[in-house]
Structures are given as structure tokens and as C-alpha cells.
Amino acid sequence: MIKVLDRLLMFLYSVAIGAASIVVLVAACGGFDAKAIDDFTADLSGRNQIVQTTVIVVAALLLLVSLRFFIVSVKRNGSSAPSINQKTDHGDIRISVETMENIALKAASRTRGVKDLRARVMAGDAGLRISIRAFVDGETSIPALSEEMQKTVSEQIEETTGIPVAEVSVYIANVTQSPTTYKSRVE
Known part of the structure; x- marks a missing residue:
């Protein structure tokens, strides 16, 4: 308004x-x-x-x-970048949303079979909601790959930041085509 x-x-x-x-x-x-x-x-x-x-x-x-x-x-804006704030016994901790997204990308990239990743982190009442968008190679079971990615991302975020993860959503955008190599035939 x-x-x-x-x-x-x-x-x-x-x-x-x-x-x-x-x-x-x-x-x-x-x-x-x-x-x-x-x-x-x-x-x-x-x-x-x-x-x-x-x-x-x-x-x-x-x-x-x-x-x-x-x-x-x-007038200055209250915060320069969106962040997630935590209170501890020793003071406040602010972790930028960009940092959370980078941690999620790093964890998701460890999953074998994923190619192009994007991450989005949103803070909710129950914890972080993380959305991962990925391209896969198509040679691995997509449900198994997605579940592994969800587990890896959730564990990595919770271990690294101490902030609970409420949900990790995985969206498989497409299947990438692996480059095929043809042997040239010389006659």
C-alpha cells in the first residue's frame, strides 16, 4: 500500500x-x-x-x-539480504538464504545422475522448505534418485546450520541426453 x-x-x-x-x-x-x-x-x-x-x-x-x-x-532498509535468524545462548546468528541455497545445491550435486540443479529455500513455521529443480540422466530410477537427494539435502542443511528442515521438494525438469559417440567407419 x-x-x-x-x-x-x-x-x-x-x-x-x-x-x-x-x-x-x-x-x-x-x-x-x-x-x-x-x-x-x-x-x-x-x-x-x-x-x-x-x-x-x-x-x-x-x-x-x-x-x-x-x-x-x-532511510536504510532493516536487512540488506534475506536471512534466517537463530538465537543462541551466545547471541544471534544470521544465515543468508543464498548460503542455504548453496548448501542445498552442494548436497544435491552429490547424488549420482543429476545434471543441472537449482535450489530455493523458504523459511516456514515448522522449519525450512527447500525446493530442488534438477535434470537427470534417465539411467537411474527417478523416485530413488529423488528420495536420496531429499535425504542428503535435509541431513546436510540440518547438520551444517542446525536449522530443522520441514520439507524438501524435488522437481525433475527433464531428462538429459547423454552424448552418444559413433565410431567412424573407414573403408
């Missing part, structure tokens, strides 16, 4: 600044009559109460929007 509001404010702010820039450029190039500019400045200084009030309100709104954008640009 706040991001949508910020985008709307950014759009309106850009339109207002663009319009003001055009007016200043036209005025600087002599596009306005000197008497019209004098009349406008006189209206701003109090002769026409409606114009003066409108300009003050618009200027105050632009100032508030400018302050909002300044605060958003300077």
Missing part, C-alpha cells in the same frame, strides 16, 4: 515539477508579458486572496512530498 502511494506521489510530483519547469522556461525566454508577470506577483503578495492561498497550498504540498521522498531515499 505504501509503495503504491509513493508511486502515485512520485507521479504527481513529477507532473508538478515538469509544469513548473515549463512555466519558468517560457518566462525566461520572454514568453510572458511583463505586465502579466507583475500582475501575477501582485496577486501573490496579497491583492488576490484566492491566488495567494492556492499557491501557498500547492507549495506546501510540494514541500511535504519532497520531504517524503528525501526520507525514503535516506
Whole structure:
């Protein structure tokens, strides 16, 4: 919701600044009559109460929007990268999700018959949920290979990080073709 509001404010702010820039450029190039500019400045200084009030309100709104954008640009985000946090007797431990994914990939790659691996780790209430996407060579039983991969990944993550693994999902994306070698026949 706040991001949508910020985008709307950014759009309106850009339109207002663009319009003001055009007016200043036209005025600087002599596009306005000197008497019209004098009349406008006189209206701003109090002769026409409606114009003066409108300009003050618009200027105050632009100032508030400018302050909002300044605060958003300077404010630091709470964490630089997604991580999984653990509390121990000695303090806090933060392990990045990328580290967890790399550990899962390393463990899954030990399974014989897998070729191209991708891993995704998500933290859940019961523990980590890990998704592995793999290509297999097709020469090994896919259920057996998947089960071995699930067991290896789960054990490796739990042993390395101490964080329980709730689920390891394996998605076999495709079967890779092993390059066949043909003997050339010379006659």
C-alpha cells in the first residue's frame, strides 16, 4: 500500500515539477508579458486572496512530498539480504538464504545422475522448505534418485546450520541426453 502511494506521489510530483519547469522556461525566454508577470506577483503578495492561498497550498504540498521522498531515499532498509535468524545462548546468528541455497545445491550435486540443479529455500513455521529443480540422466530410477537427494539435502542443511528442515521438494525438469559417440567407419 505504501509503495503504491509513493508511486502515485512520485507521479504527481513529477507532473508538478515538469509544469513548473515549463512555466519558468517560457518566462525566461520572454514568453510572458511583463505586465502579466507583475500582475501575477501582485496577486501573490496579497491583492488576490484566492491566488495567494492556492499557491501557498500547492507549495506546501510540494514541500511535504519532497520531504517524503528525501526520507525514503535516506532511510536504510532493516536487512540488506534475506536471512534466517537463530538465537543462541551466545547471541544471534544470521544465515543468508543464498548460503542455504548453496548448501542445498552442494548436497544435491552429490547424488549420482543429476545434471543441472537449482535450489530455493523458504523459511516456514515448522522449519525450512527447500525446493530442488534438477535434470537427470534417465539411467537411474527417478523416485530413488529423488528420495536420496531429499535425504542428503535435509541431513546436510540440518547438520551444517542446525536449522530443522520441514520439507524438501524435488522437481525433475527433464531428462538429459547423454552424448552418444559413433565410431567412424573407414573403408
